Amino acid sequence: MKNEKYRLDVKKSSLRSLVKAHEHLVAGLLHASTAVLREVETISPVSDIREFIRQAQVPWQAHEPMVPTLHGNALLATELKTFEKMPQPKLSRALSSLSIRTATIAPTDDSNNKTAALQDKVLAAEAEKEDSFGHSDLQKNFN
Structure with a gap:
């Protein structure tokens, strides 16, 4: 009988310690969640975005213009310069044969419509x- 009572006391004490550990765990999680909630409430999206942009921006610096070296070939350099100065044609749709034909036909005063x-x-x-x-x-x- 004493052994049974002892076993029951051990089970009771282990259950009590388990309940205390669980309560301690719940209290710790509650404290952590309130701390996180307070931290989240202090976050301002506008100021955080401004700070992120400010930190990520690279200050503007004037760059020197890049000039390609054309292997010392003067003829190639002059040809490229003349090509750059030429006006570039605009890409447009080619005229259809109908519009070309109607543009070349002179209007006549036919009485026969x-x-x-x-x-x-x-x-x-x-x-x-x-x-x-x-x-x-x-x-x-x-x-």
């Missing part, structure tokens, strides 16, 4: 045919 309308239809059909003409069809045509 049917022939003019027919010519417009023929030119429009040719332009559509050229627009739908693929690369492979073009190669077949010229090979």
